[in-house]
Amino acid sequence: MNETSWQTGADGDEMLEFVADRLSPRQWLLASAAYARRLWDVLPDGPLRQAIDFAELALEPLSAKTRNEWLKKIDAALPEAVSAAEAAQREIVRSADPDAATVADPVLARPNQIAPSFPLFQAASRHAANAIEWIGEAVGEAASVVRVLFREANEEMLEEIRPLVEQAAGSRTRANGAANNALRLKHEGDEHADRTAGVKNKRLAEAEALEIVRKVDEGKQRSQDDEFEAEMKRDRAAAKQLARVLREIVGNAFTPPRFEPAWRTDTVTQLAQGIFEERAFERMVILADALLDADCDEEAILRHCRGTEVGVKEPPQHIRGCWVIELALGRYAPLPAPKPAKKPKPKRNPLDDIFDFGPLRDDDDTRLA
Incomplete structure (x- = not known):
């Protein structure tokens, strides 16, 4: 690590390794809070957002009593936060009728009638129900992120919070995707119903609807190479984000x-x-x-x-x-000088293990001249 790579580089993990033993508890907390803020839109107004603000505004390490008080506030606020997020998501997908997600068969005026568009409406309902469930999970995971801010501020805080943020962000993405699919399938169902209202071959029309559902459920299929590339992009984005946070604080x-x-x-x-x-x-x-x-x-x-x-x-x-x-504001403190680097351990030659016969015994017949 040199000055140029610090100032312009994107390898946040290498940068963190360079300064980890010199950051103050407040810097660890501020870096962790910056990650928690990535979930700001998941958290409803109230104690969960207030907790992030409180942690960031603290100029001194929080006492154990203060941390415990906030942990209780977070836990108490969680059920209402989940309910509020689920209610908001329900409004978004209401037209897809999320409460009908468990209905197995269409309700028909004539039992022998085939409803070719029903698979589309049923799938829309299923995706709508998933959207509501998954946004609730995202809020719960985001609350777990906020809780980490009220532990002892150190390197472990940032190590713990980063994967938790990714997990919650992933749940949020799944919930939003399910909501989009629900509305898309409802729209497809309406159009399909209009288009097939007078067709004679109901079975064929139903097969067409099932094919639309299959494509939406499966989404865009990606090869192993695509998955690997997507994972690499996520890793690079995560390292880049960490680099930005460290440069901003240090x-x-x-x-x-x-x-x-x-x-x-x-x-x-x-x-x-x-x-x-x-x-x-x-x-x-x-x-x-x-x-x-x-x-x-x-x-x-x-x-x-x-x-x-x-x-x-x-x-x-x-x-x-x-x-x-x-x-x-007169609060900036330069990083302490780097600690002396430890002497690297001598590399062991693998051949040593092959030719290591152990110490000679007194009763060995073989003697070295």
């Missing part, structure tokens, strides 16, 4: 930025405090102007505020704990 891990006390004017500190408290990162460009007015000439600071950092293709995704905000 800044330059090799060259701490210069910040003169004279630049910390009332305007600068008020702007920075407002950005931090309100997560109003759109004001970062205004902060850059205020710093310029205070005669700030540190290019790294000004570029970070304006999103024009050299060598970085995408603008920063600011989070609470942004190193510029911390500098402006």
Whole structure:
């Protein structure tokens, strides 16, 4: 790891390894909270969102009592949060009649009548019910993510929260996909019913409906190569996201930025405090102007505020704990110097195992000359 790869690279796991033993508990918490915020849209308004805000705004490590109080709030709020998410999803898929998902046969005016479009409506109902169930699971998993923020802040917190976020995000994606399929199948059913209302061959029309259902259920089929490529893309995206978070919290891990006390004017500190408290990162460009007015000439600071950092293709995704905000508020602490590297263990030659006959015994007939 060198300064260039830190400033412009996308291997977040390598970057984390480089600084892991030097991050403060607050930095671990802020990095973990940044991941929890990826599930913000899954969480309804109330204690679960408030918990993330509270964890981010804390300037000192949370006491065991405070952590326990918030864990109780999270657990108490979960049933209502799940119910609210399920109710909202139910409204989205209401036209697909999710409550009919378990109906095995059509309700017909004449028992011997064939309803060729029924498989489409039945599948729409099934997908609608799944959409409701899976969004409830996503909320429950998201609440588990929030709970992690109220454990002791250290490296294990981030290690635990990252896969939990991916799991909850996956459930959210499944729920949204099921909702889309439900509405699509309902629409297909309506059109199919209109199209086949007067056909004589009901069996053929029903087979057509079943084929539509099969295609929707199976979705786009992917080969093993496609699956491997998709997994690689997810891994690269995860590493890239971690790199962004670390750069946002640490800044330059090799060259701490210069910040003169004279630049910390009332305007600068008020702007920075407002950005931090309100997560109003759109004001970062205004902060850059205020710093310029205070005669700030540190290019790294000004570029970070304006999103024009050299060598970085995408603008920063600011989070609470942004190193510029911390500098402006007098809270930024450069990383401690790296600890001395451990001496690598001598590599063992595999041939040693083959020719290792153990120590000589006193009664061995063979003697070395």
